[in-house]
Amino acid sequence: MKIAVLSGKGGTGKTLVSVNLATVAKSSTYIDCDVEEPNGHLFFKPTILAEKDVSVKIPKLNPKLCTGCRRCVDFCKFNALAIINNKPIIFDEVCHSCGGCVLVCPEKAFSEIDKSIGKVQMGKSGNVDIYTGILNIGEATGIPIISNLLSNKQDTLDKPVIIDCPPGSSCIVMESIKDADYCVLVAEPTLFGVHNLNMVYELVTLFKKPFGVVLNKCLDGDNPAELFCIEKNIKILAHIPFDPELGKLNSEANIVVKHSDKYHNLFSSLLEKIITEVANEATTNS
Amino acid sequence: MKIAIPVIDKNLNSSVDASFGRTNYFMFYDTSTKESVFVENSAKNNPGGAGIKAAQTIADNGANALIAVRLGQNAANVLQNAEIKIYKATDGSAKDNIDALIANNLSTLSDFHKGFHGRN
Numbered sequence: 548m549k550i551a552v553l554s555g556k557g558g559t560g561k562t563l564v565s566v567n568l569a570t571v572a573k574s575s576t577y578i579d580c581d582v583e584e585p586n587g588h589l590f591f592k593p594t595i596l597a598e599k600d601v602s603v604k605i606p607k608l609n610p611k612l613c614t615g616c617r618r619c620v621d622f623c624k625f626n627a628l629a630i631i632n633n634k635p636i637i638f639d640e641v642c643h644s645c646g647g648c649v650l651v652c653p654e655k656a657f658s659e660i661d662k663s664i665g666k667v668q669m670g671k672s673g674n675v676d677i678y679t680g681i682l683n684i685g686e687a688t689g690i691p692i693i694s695n696l697l698s699n700k701q702d703t704l705d706k707p708v709i710i711d712c713p714p715g716s717s718c719i720v721m722e723s724i725k726d727a728d729y730c731v732l733v734a735e736p737t738l739f740g741v742h743n744l745n746m747v748y749e750l751v752t753l754f755k756k757p758f759g760v761v762l763n764k765c766l767d768g769d770n771p772a773e774l775f776c777i778e779k780n781i782k783i784l785a786h787i788p789f790d791p792e793l794g795k796l797n798s799e800a801n802i803v804v805k806h807s808d809k810y811h812n813l814f815s816s817l818l819e820k821i822i823t824e825v826a827n828e829a830t831t832n833s
Numbered sequence: 834m835k836i837a838i839p840v841i842d843k844n845l846n847s848s849v850d851a852s853f854g855r856t857n858y859f860m861f862y863d864t865s866t867k868e869s870v871f872v873e874n875s876a877k878n879n880p881g882g883a884g885i886k887a888a889q890t891i892a893d894n895g896a897n898a899l900i901a902v903r904l905g906q907n908a909a910n911v912l913q914n915a916e917i918k919i920y921k922a923t924d925g926s927a928k929d930n931i932d933a934l935i936a937n938n939l940s941t942l943s944d945f946h947k948g949f950h951g952r953n
Contacts (some may be wrong), residue, residue, distance in 0.1 A: 620889070626882025629889045631914040638907055641882045685947075687881070 548825055549708045551727035555743025557714040560733045560763035560787065563797055565711035566590045567804045567814040574674040576708040578696050580723040582665065582680035582689035587711050589800045593670030593677040600666050601692045603644040604659040608635055612656035619648035619657070643687050665692050689713070693722045707818070716750040724751070729825045730758035731784065734772040741771045748781070757828045759784040761817065785817045834864045836934060837896035838927045843871040845928040851902040854883030861894050862931050884908030891917060900930045901942060909945040
């Protein structure tokens, strides 16, 4: 069972929810798809068991074959190629590895070479298997790393796989939730929070994913994100209070459920709810 | 000499656009004919690599010099390959900057930023 945790912006509580869900399960897999700034490892402090490089294909020009026809430059929608004095210039870090220039070149002047863009680490911390994707700074996209992370044959039958997504609702998030069985949207109790919640709400609706919302940083009084959920008839899975004790534990990179019975109960019941939701979904669709 | 300047409006008195890659127009001023031509910046709304594409426009229009407030490293690479001199814009209009360049009062621009790419 793959559970993706996402939110419209950073700092909402994706990693808090993901790390604690993974920890309350008897055994689980945690996958950090926030490859631009993976921070789940700060909490798990895993023993690294394996590491592999992730590379993409980028074009390499054979200047002897190039006639300067410019088709490659005109084709590249990412502006990764320029041409001066009939000589193409390739900007590796702007290239999105689409392979288009290689295809359109009538002289077959391009070949493809591997370029490392980051790595994937596999580790273990207690009963949690931990996969972390790390994108090198300045690279165009983390998608190849995320697809590499999720292509691992994690055992999904008897243990939950928690996917800690990147913030937002762009391509890298789509890649992260593509194969998820359930999506958990984490939201803040502000109007800005509602705006961001709406972005991921639209995304999971578009992807026809079953989902529910975790309201984080809840205060007394009106919660605009909660009102949004009620209005849209969205399932609310849990309320996490705006609590200094929780904030302190979390800011010191502690896994909250290991230090507090109250939060252990909260996250256990959240996990149970999600598992029930996924089971219901499976029955409805079978 | 043909001088290129990123400008906000299509006239000589326009201010110089602080952004090179995402400016509205490029003005090309020919010092021998004293004529100026305005070219729309096709890179303006590109999600990435705008500086590279804008620099390509500068080169394709045969400029010998560019006056800009700031410039990214990628754009600078394209311009340097094309042997286009890069000058740092001063306060004042596009025309003021052209006059300053002709009077040899502009310094060359050589510290290029790494590109914003979503960062600040």
